[in-house]
Amino acid sequence: MLLIDCPWCGSRAETEFSYGGEAGIVRPADPDALSDAEWADYLFNRTNPRGAHRELWNHAQGCRRWFGVERDTVTYRIARSFTLPDAAGAADGGVERDFETGDPTDAEPGDRR
Amino acid sequence: MSETIERRHGLEAFVAATESVGGARVEIDVLTGxxxxxxxxxxxxxxxxxxxxxxxxxxxxxxxxxxxxxxxxxxxxxxxxxxxxxxxxxxxxxxxxxxxxxxxxxxxxxxxxSGHVALGIAGEDARTVLAKGCTLDLDPREFGPGQCARTGLAKATVLLAVADDAAGYTVIVARSFADYLCRWLANAARPHGVRFPVP
Amino acid sequence: MTGAQPNRLPTGGRVDRSRPLGFRFDGNALQGFAGDTLASALIANDVQLVGRSFKLRRPRGIVGSGAEEPNAILQIGEGATAQPNLRATQVPLRDGLVARTTRGWPGVRFDVGAINDTFGRLLGAGFYYKTFMYPRAWWKLYEHAIRRSAGFGAAPTAPDPDCYEHMNAHCDVLVAGGGPAGLMAALTAAKSGARVILADEQNEFGGGLLACTDQVDGAPAAEWVAAVVDELGDCADCTLLPRSTVFGYHDHNFLTIAERCRDHPDGSADAFSATNRPAAGDDSTAGRQHDPRNGRTAKGPDDHPDSGAAAGHHQDTVQPVKERLWRIRARQVVLAQGSFERPLVFCNNDRPGVMLASAVSTWINRYAVLPGRRAVVFTNNDSAYRAALDLTEAGAEVAAVVDSRRGGAGELGRKALDLGIPVLQGHVVSDVAGRQRVSGASIARWAGDGWATVKPTMRIDCDLVVMSGGYSPAVHLHSQAGGQLDWDESQLGFLPAKSVQANVSAGAGNGKSSLAECLADGVRAGAETVSKLGLEPSPIEAPAAGNIDENPIEALWRVPAVRDADRCPKQFIDFQNDTSVADIKLAVREGYRNVEHVKRYTALGFGTDQGKLGNINGMAVLADILGKSIPEVGTTTFRPAYTPVSFGVGAGESVGELYEPVRKTAIHEWHEAAGAPMEVVGQWHRPWYFPRDGEDMHAAVARECLAVRNSVGIMDASTLGKIDAAGPDVVEFLERIYTHDVGLMKVGRCAYGIMLGEDGMLMDDGVMARRGEHRFYLTTTTGGAANVLDWLEKWLQTEWPELQVYLTSLTEHYSTIAVAGPHSRRVLDKLGCDIALDNESFPFMRMKPATLAGIPVTLFRVSFSGELAYEINIENSLALAMWEKLMDAGREFEITPYGTETMHVLRAEKGYVIVGQDTDGSVTPVDLGMNRLLSNEKDFLGKRSLRRPDCLREDRKQLVGLLSSDARTVLPEGTQLIDEAGSLARGHRRAKRPAWRGSQLGHRSREPIPMCGHVTSSYQSACLGHPIALALVAGGQSRKGATIHAALPGRDPLPVEIVAPVFYDAGGQRQHV
The missing domain is CATH 3.30.70.1520 (Heterotetrameric sarcosine oxidase)
Known part of the structure; x- marks a missing residue:
């Protein structure tokens, strides 16, 4: 069971989260202008990498925020969590997490200690 | 006219059927009002x-x-x-x-x-009972007075809070899950001896 | 025979001779002592035969003394609490224990199945696959018989009355294994201020120290162990878990431990050990400091705390916990699980009386039982000499130590010679005599070639053959965690290499062989982990222990026999799965090369073994045959569980009424009191129908339907999802989500809205109402409530953060009571409503706040039945009172409560779909004929997908109505629809079974019949007097009036007519009155 860092609430068990697929899939501004192939690409095609993968998670049983996680699809190691851009287009740098100790390395509101 | 109608929290049947067991190392209280x-x-x-x-x-x-x-x-x-x-x-x-x-x-x-029910979980084994269904680290050094968390307890989502006076925990649960959660808590607490204060 | 215990030594061991325990084995009453395992008690009673092997039905005896035991797999207990497949070596003896063997008919001594052994040469690897292949359909029968004869234990058929629980815990350092290394690691970590959990699978901590004669820190090892355990118990933050097997190492340092709370010598249980053992570190909240006397330490079987005060406290009322599953998140893990001794691979090495050397020492030193009187010790390394010395010390005769090495052993070898034990260097045991018990060993010279044939030079009579092929570190958890393994040529074993997760290995499991090394390695591992946690390691010195000078081990993977491997008596590698050298040779001959394939073909390491006993020997033999090195062949993958785990502990408390949450509405009690059966929808329990005296469901539903159509009905619709959407951008947001023109809705208006996935498929539907300029009230389906909210939040948070909208779930706050039927208005009027309810003042699809019977509510004039209807939203705490008032007010109109079934019939009569019943994630709104809901004025989620070529196909399955031609058959939901009935009808008559299965069942010439759709909803309509059905039919919307056929099991296809999917009041006048 993964231990996932919610950027707000800190480390929580995987069971509190729901998975939202690959991060960074942007909805086309004008879907009507797209060919069927282009639309299908947006709809269905994902990078599915071996290794680092940026993906969306929702802290469903916690603060209900969506956020990003960079996870290795081979080792499941999570390199970092990050918030998504807000209305102003700004996102914080994310919670860098030291995997060895499992602790976020910088103090966030939801830090463990 | 509404003030003449008694408001119900939905746990009336559960409370009526509870029986305290053994020495009360856990207390489960439905916090009304x-x-x-x-x-x-x-x-x-x-x-x-x-x-x-x-x-x-x-x-x-x-x-x-x-x-x-x-x-x-x-x-x-x-x-x-x-x-x-x-x-x-x-x-x-x-x-x-x-x-x-x-x-x-x-x-x-x-x-x-009307969407929430608050429960008080107290007693010396309260933390052990909660740990049976909650993946949070409930150690007071990690989760102490003044802290709260929305998290899972058994198969329900709850808001768990530690009272300021360290006397126990408040569990706030969605109303439709309250009956299930109380049954789960009563079962988990039973081996420790459990007391249900009379409302 | 009770009380005899012929093999019990008069003194020594860790058993309590003052506490005899009676038990039964295969019906015989026997006796052991407190502190025994079932296995040691069996040996004390000279029971040699504990089972028959899995395939060849060879008689088998106890081989090991721990988790690796392959043969003594017994059924423990009787009736509902019976547990199959427990290893006798891991079952603590308790009074009244009942055990029996599971293989052998009529009994384990005389087993007709033993004929398999006679023909054993035919029963090689893959025998069952090859022999029972034809005809293919018969495999099910074969498999049943084969599995029966394999004879693993029987699962009880009655519900398990025992009590299990789960416990979540967190720690800084989890130490798996409480032997010398684990104890030192735990002590170092705990003294450094870390939160520590130490788990060991045995009843007592100490591991191998309990079975050795060494001194630690100048004291007997067991005394040292007791002192360390006391010291750990005094540490504020150390939790000790004896009887607890760390069986799984999962992602992100999450580990699972099975604790056997009731494995106590007197049969008592810890009625409540967790009472005494705070789950998550110290318990200062409750003002209780950790108290070592209260159960966090277990000093020995005599002293078990849980049988004492705590149990007495609650025993009358409380069922004790049998097993507990610990789910532990550890920041660091020390793996100190020790090592497994390997058997040697010689002919008939599976005969009862052939035992591992470490097991023999354990029997003698820990349990004071002597497994034989005259022994031959066979080894390729020094460790087995300990067993020879222990045997001699205990009064047995060691006829010879047979050491394959020309140089023999170091210091232990000299000790053996000093005691006058004959040592044959450069020799091997090539064969063993005796069938149900060893009677002698054949000795041959060893020339270094395992595949050569040899001639025995002598035979020695004996009743015990002790073997040691060296030690394999128990790398299971390290490997489960994803860690790598490295082959060590000098120790001949795989050692833990690079870790992927936060763990270190220590002690024998890390390749350390001497006691002094293990103790020091434990200190190192403890210090290393606390340093990683940022703590200062406590300066602890490893205690002094003797270091013995040993000679190196020699590779001896297959012992030469009188004939080659295919024709000599079986040389077993995996006892439990009857895998021999010949089987591996056969597998290679048949083309298997990869170790994972060979494993599966020969069953090597299957069952409870999981690579404990035979793994390395098997890989070495395979490597030898393939002419490769062992690291080239590699090892198989280790997966949880390390040892078998009961279903009970996996389920924990989630059984019976706690299996799944039951969500109840505020009116639930009323429904129950009215005798309504419940339908489970998601986790909600909703009243299905309300039967009156003697009514069955059909009668009740017919009555309820007619009441709604003709008078008035009342339904609890509280389970619908309800969302408040508010904010300056709420219209823009909802325009993008819903398909209709949300902006055109005036305040106070309701609309039926649907939302699509980006793939264009219908996702959810519900009525929405505009409460204010910038505020909407959305409803969702019961099952979709949580998903829809998540979906909306996902778009808001990830894609459109610039939109200012807040969503709040109100599902749990409001009840929704639907009052439906021509008299519904009169019921509300009678109750007293502060707003005018007539059609002009409050028309269809409007929403208004109101006061009903003096209670504030929100009224929605919406209808899911097609009748005049109101939905009353009221806060839950007053909902039951409102329901009762409505029932009172409606009495003169015979207001009729109705359940989900009637609701379904009424909506089907109107052609309203249920998302998830009439749709399945592959249905577009166009397929459902909902084109009018699709705005041309804007974009919305999924809109573009509706133009994808596949969504434009004319033969897509589309929603239609169906009428049975006989006007009485209610088509089963899910019925397949076909265009042509002709061939199917003939097939039915000929085959007397549905012919569309003809292609599978012998009608090979017949082509499968294409189906053109399926029935999604189907009911008897009481008000129409005939059955109705909704269906998805290819191109259905343009086929109205056509006749197709419903394929019904066991009868001829039934012609059905395609009609419009609205059966009642097609104009919709009734809801507008």
């Missing part, structure tokens, strides 16, 4: 934060997973979401006061009094 308001507000925009604090006569917690205590308890539920626990009879009035005060802000206030 609570009202709840859900508040959504962007703390970074405008003066909504201060306005709300004035209307509540206490600050909104900005630190994740904490709550403030004053006339009410205000729980942090998310970066733009709080749950206000107050007296049942004050909830409606407080809600409309808040709504009026925040009329110029982008905010949402909803009375959700």
């Amino acid at each position: 609570r009202g709840f308001l859900n508040l959504r507000l962007d703390p970074r925009k405008g003066n909504g934060l201060e306005t709300a604090a004035r209307a509540l006569n206490q600050p909104l917690p900005l630190t994740a997973n904490t709550f403030t205590t004053g006339e009410h308890r205000v729980y942090w539920c998310g970066p733009d979401e709080w749950l206000i626990e107050t007296d049942e009879e004050r909830a409606t009035r407080l809600g409309s006061d808040l709504a009026k005060a925040l009329a110029d802000c982008h905010a949402a206030i909803n009375d959700v009094s």
Whole structure:
């Protein structure tokens, strides 16, 4: 069971989260202008990498925020969590997490200690 | 006329059927008479934060997973979401006061009094019983007085809070799950001896 | 025979001779002592035969003394509490224990199945696959018989009455294994201030120290162990878990431990050990400091705390916990699980009386039982000499130590010679005599070639053959965690190499062989982990222990026999799965090369073994045959569980009424009191129908339907999802989500809205109402409530953060009571409503706040039945009172409560779909004929997908109505629809079974019949007097009036007519009155 860092609430068990697929899939501004192939690409095609993968998670049983996680699809190691851009287009740098100790390395509101 | 109708929290049947078992190392109490308001507000925009604090006569917690205590308890539920626990009879009035005060802000206030049930879990084995169904680290050094968390307990989602006086935990659960959760708690607590205070 | 215990030594061991325990084995009454395991008690009673092997039915005896035991797999207990497949070596003896063997008919001594052994040469690897292949359909029968004869234990058929629980815990350092290394690691970590959990699978901590004669820190090892355990118990933050197997190492340092709370010598249980053992570190909240006397330490079987005060406290009322599953998140893990001794691979090495050397020492030193009187010790390393010395010390005769190494052993070898034990260097045991018990060993010279044939030079009579092929570190958890393994040529074993997660290995499991090394390695591992946690390691010195000078081990993977491997008596590698050298040779001959394939073909390491006993020997033999090195062949993958885990502990408390949450509405009690059966929808329990005296469901539903159509009905619709959507951008947001023109809705208006996935498929539907300029009230389906809210939040948070909208779930706050039927208005009027309810003042699809019977409510004039209807939203705490008032007010109109079934019939009569019943994630709104809901004026989620070529196909399945031609058959939901009935009808008559299965069942010439759709909803309509059905039919919307056929099991296809999917009041006048 993964231990996932919610950027707000800190480390929580995987069971509190729901998975939202690959991060960074942007909805086309004008879907009507797209060919069927282009639309299908947006709809269905994902990078599915071996290794680092940026993906969306929702802290469903916690603060209900969506956020990003960079996870290795081979080792499941999570390199970092990050918030998504807000209305102003700004996102914080994310919670860098030291995997060895499992602790976020910088103090966030939801830090463990 | 509504004041003549007794309000129900939905656990009447459960409470009526409970039997205390053995030495009470755990106490499970249904906390009645609570009202709840859900508040959504962007703390970074405008003066909504201060306005709300004035209307509540206490600050909104900005630190994740904490709550403030004053006339009410205000729980942090998310970066733009709080749950206000107050007296049942004050909830409606407080809600409309808040709504009026925040009329110029982008905010949402909803009375959700009937949607929540509060339970008190106390006794020397309270933490052990909660640990049976909760993946949080409940060690007081990690989760101590003044802290709260929305998390899972058994197969329900709850808001778990540690009372300031360290006397026990408050578990706030969605009403439709309350009966299930009480049964689960009673079962988990049984080996420790459990007492259900008479309402 | 009770009380005899012929093999019990008069003194020594860790058993309590003053506490005899009676038990039964295969019906015989036997006796052991407190502190015994079932296995040691069996040996004390000279029970040699404990089972028959899995395939060849060879008689088998106890081989090991721990988790690796392959043969003594017994059924423990009787009736509902019976547990199959427990290893006798891991079952603590308790009074009244009942055990029996599971293989052998009529009994384990005389087993007709033993004929398999006679023909054993035919029963090689893959025998069952090859022999029972034809005809293919018969495999099910074969498999049943084969599995029966394999004879693993029987699962009880009655519900398990025992009590299990789960426990979540967190720690800084979890130490798996409480032997010398684990104890030192735990002590170092705990003294450094870390939160420590130490788990060991045995009843007592100490591991191998309990079975050795060494001194630690100048004291007997067991005394040292007791002192360390006391010291750990005094540490504020150390939780000790004896009887607890760390069986799984999962992602992100999450580990699972099975604790056997009731494995106590007197049969008592810890009625509540967690009472005494705070789950998550110290318990200062409750003002209770950790108290070592209260159960966090277990000093020995005599002293078990849980049988004492705590149990007495609650025993009358409380069922004790049998097993507990610990779910632990550890920041660091020390793996100190020790090592497994390997058997040697010689002919008939599976005969009862052939035992591992470490097991023999354990029997003698820990349990004071002597497994034989005259022994031959066979080894390729020094460790087995300990067993020879222990045997001699205990009064047995060691006829010879047979050591394959020309140089023999070091210091232990000299000790053996001093005691006058004959040592044959450069020799091997090539064969063993005796069938149900060893009677002698054949000795041959060893020339270094395992595949050569040899001639025995002598035979030695004996009743015990002790073997040691060296030690394999128990790398299971390290490997489960994803860690790598490195082959060590000098120790001949795989050692833990690079870790992927936060763990270190220590002690024998890390390749350390001497006691002094293990103790020091434990200190190192403890210090290393606390340093990683940022703590200052406590300066602890490893205690002094003797270091013995040893000679190196020699590779001896297959012992030469009188004939080659295919024709000599079986040389077993995996006892439990009857895998021999010949089987591996056969597998290679048949083309298997990869170790994972060979494993599966020969069953090597299957069952409870999981690579404990035979793994390395098997890989070495395979490597030898393939002419490769062992690291080239590699090892198989280790997966949880390390040892078998009971279903009970996996389920924990989630059984019976706690299996799944039951969500109840505020009116639930009323429904129950009215006798309504419940339908489970998601986790909600909703009243299905309300039977009156003697009514069955059909009668009740017919009555309820007619009541709604003709008078008035009342339904609890509280389970619908309800969302408040508010904010300056709420219209823009909802325009993007819903398909209709949300902006055109005036305040106070309701609309039926649907939302699509980006793929264009219908996702959810519900009525929405505009409460204010910037505020909407959305409803969702019961099952979709949580998903829809998540979906909306996802778009708001990830894609459109610039939109200022807040969503708040109100599902749990409001009840929704639907009052439906021509008299519904009169019921509300009678109750007293503060707003005018007539059609002009409050028309269809409007929403208004109101006061009903003096209670504030929100009224929605919406209808899911097609009748005049109101939905009353009221806060839950007053909902039951409102329901009762409505029932009172409606009495003169015979207001009729109705359940989900009637609701379904009424909506089907109107052609309203249920998302998830009439749709399945592959249905577009166009397929459902909902084109009018699709705005041309804007974009919305999924809109573009509706133009994808596949969504434009004319033969897509589309929603239609169906009428049965016989006007009485209610088509089963899910019925397949076909265009042509002709061939199917003939097939039915000929085959007397549905012919569309003809292609599978012998009608090979017949082509499968294409189906053109399926029935999604189907009911008897009481008000129409005939059955109705909704269906998805290819191109159905343009086929109205056509006749197709419903394929019904066991009868001829039934012609059905395609009609419009609205059966009642097609104009919709009734809801507008």
